[in-house]
Amino acid sequence: MRYIELNSFEKSFKKLSEKEKKQVKKALLxxxxxxxxxxxxxxxxxxxxxTSLWKLRVGLKLRVIFILKQDIVELGFVGTxxxxxxxxxxxxx
Numbered sequence: 447m448r449y450i451e452l453n454s455f456e457k458s459f460k461k462l463s464e465k466e467k468k469q470v471k472k473a474l475l476x477x478x479x480x481x482x483x484x485x486x487x488x489x490x491x492x493x494x495x496x497t498s499l500w501k502l503r504v505g506l507k508l509r510v511i512f513i514l515k516q517d518i519v520e521l522g523f524v525g526t527x528x529x530x531x532x533x534x535x536x537x538x539x
Contacts, residue, residue: 448517454533466504473504491503510523511534
């Protein structure tokens with residue numbers, strides 16, 4: 447599995463506090479381990495939004511949006527639920 451950070455992810459990640467950045471890194475590491483083991487724990491907070499678009503819960507506040515294509519994970523955006531909805535609406539244009 448390959449992991450790619452899109453520019454939109456990098457920009458949104460830079461806006462987070464240091465504490466939030468640590469939470470996101472921890473959640474992404476857990477995601478990588480789950481994908482490598484091909485075992486997704488039920489409480490991980492992973493939700494399929496469309497055929498290739500997924501959302502990962504990071505604590506109570508943050509979410510990470512990513513695209514899963516065969517063996518490539520493209521990290522698209524990180525933010526609150528409200529930020530994610532805004533990002534998805536803007537991406538459809």
